Amino acid sequence: MPHRLLMTKEYASLLSVLSHPARLQILEELRTGERDVTSLQEALGLSQPRTSQLLSVLKAHRLVSERKVGRNVMYHLTQPELAAWLVAGLAFVAGGSVPAEEFLSAIEAVRQLWSDGN
């Protein structure tokens, strides 16, 4: 398979990992540093197994890395710059349309959230 197509496929597969609300939220939580599974689980309001499998998907694509501390597992962004790139991508939500006022403010709110230390 030619390089270009290979790349396109790899890239598409990366994007498909990102294209999931809960996985995006996990990345959002990790933008400020390490978190253990239970902490993420509570922040997202998900079950423990669900949280764990979402993390394993992110891990499989090397978006997050783990570190064992006692009986906990701490997760962090493998490449912290990913968070900034994701924030930049928010600009394309709602496409080229003229979005509703409310929607614009929602975008801005989330942008803040991701940018600030919270």
Added chain:
Amino acid sequence: MPHRLLMTKEYASLLSVLSHPARLQILEELRTGERDVTSLQEALGLSQPRTSQLLSVLKAHRLVSERKVGRNVMYHLTQPELAAWLVAGLAFVAGGSVPAEEFLSAIEAVRQLWSDGN
């Protein structure tokens, strides 16, 4: 539904549209300007109906816009900056690992392709 979750869902849905090799290729083709359906169809080696439905997905999410010219339909990026953002995202393919030499060069090749006028 709170703003934040709404946004996350919207964003995830945008990313899912991007997470498809052929759709990425279409966006790649459009990075330099307008193209009609037949031209895209030939560039991608897809059937006409398939090309058309891929375009309709991109259109539904306002990533591309159309313009009728005679009996042709010309498509273009609604937000041309999307292409640059996608190029930046290539950095995260293969995650934080140390990728094989060959793989790195493939990334670079594609980056060139997207950046240059071809």
Added chain:
DNA sequence: TTGAAATATTATAATATGCGCATATATCTA
């Protein structure tokens, strides 16, 4: 070593997506 806490894995039912095929629509040209 036994129990409890933290995390991971597996099986599975429900749902969504991808894609080929047939067909429809619209526009131009002879």
Added chain:
DNA sequence: TAGATATATGCGCATATTATAATATTTCAA
């Protein structure tokens, strides 16, 4: 108007993804 060209749409099936529930593994602490 008939035919050809360009594009779009609807349907159906195969496959992929999501999410829940049950179960397993690891580690600590008493």
